[in-house]
Amino acid sequence: MDQTETAAKTIAKTDIREENERLILDSAEYVFAEHGFRGATMQMIADQAGLPKANLHYYFSAKETLYRRVVERIFTIWLGAAESFETSETPERALRTYIARKMEMSRTHRYGSKVWANEVMQGAPIIQDYLEVTLRDWTETRIEAIDRWIAAGRIDPINPRWLLYMIWATTQHYADFSHQIETLNDARPLSDAQWAEATETVSRIILRGIGLDPEASR
Amino acid sequence: MDQTETAAKTIAKTDIREENERLILDSAEYVFAEHGFRGATMQMIADQAGLPKANLHYYFSAKETLYRRVVERIFTIWLGAAESFETSETPERALRTYIARKMEMSRTHRYGSKVWANEVMQGAPIIQDYLEVTLRDWTETRIEAIDRWIAAGRIDPINPRWLLYMIWATTQHYADFSHQIETLNDARPLSDAQWAEATETVSRIILRGIGLDPEASR
């Protein structure tokens, strides 16, 4: 076997690994979201991925390793949604963009959101370190930004912490409680128009609620 | 054995049954909240209750029966919190009372709220019938009440459905994500003052957000 052949095989193997890992992670995210950590079985994830159960243990050493990778992946996506706090010029635009992005993520990453909610509800046994360091720093930075708006008299004097929790809760509700929302919507998913209306209503109530003019940033 | 003796024994047995059932239900609520349905084991619940595992099966035929009773109990408490919609004279008072009650319930019924969230996130496999009938009727009634306020020009014209979801999401977040909130609060539970401030902030933002004066109803 010459060098070219060896290189080709190495690349091919890397591709197979990457592709299978992503397939397994996607399948695991779905199954963990629908059944919780212990409710999910390696067999279910294998079936979802269309692979024999033993292959999962070839790519991920243990069920918990696979789970941790799923949660880490979501958390990383979560954090990326908040650049608007730094890049926007007005509080109206910063908050509007952040809320719209988080609503969009509830629509596109429903299962990831559920896995995260599950993990936190159970006391974050696997990713407590992320809460204590990464999420904590992230939150403090945003609280400082909101406090500056308050000091400048641009929004009402409220505790920024409760405002952030309100945005997280309201937007993630559309992912975590999607089954309830769909049941109350005649067993149908929200339409494009309903998502748009819900997003606009959430933005509007929060902006007006802290003393901003919702019309100014539409 | 005469009649008096028989009656006494019957009463005693009824008391023991009721007391043990409540003890097991409380223990089960806690364990189901912390580990989910499948993550919870009958052994954990038995240990939490201080009873041998076999006694659980004496009082509840199966794990699923026990779980259903736990979820039903929470749902009933949930529904009771909304009389303010009928008994209050102004939208300010109705919403303020409802929000305050739901915040209080997040504080006092944290575990129940988590079990409910878990059940709904997994597609309500056990209590789907409650969603389709009881919750649906409850929701429609409240939507009609809010629509009347809109028609009378007392609040802004928003879709009442998204307002209700916002209130549910925000208030239940303080129970379901209590671990995250406490981690971001220097690993300490919220103090009385913090609970009061959070409740006031949530009420204030929502009331102002739909065009009401928060000061008018304090």
Next chain:
DNA sequence: GTCTATAGATTGATAGAC
């Protein structure tokens, strides 16, 4: 890298003595 077979541990539930 894939897959079948199976080991080893845990679980929900029950039998049966007290």
Next chain:
DNA sequence: GTCTATCAATCTATAGAC
């Protein structure tokens, strides 16, 4: 009504042929 012992089913993880 209480409790010990145990069964049958299920799960994670691995061994070993291909």
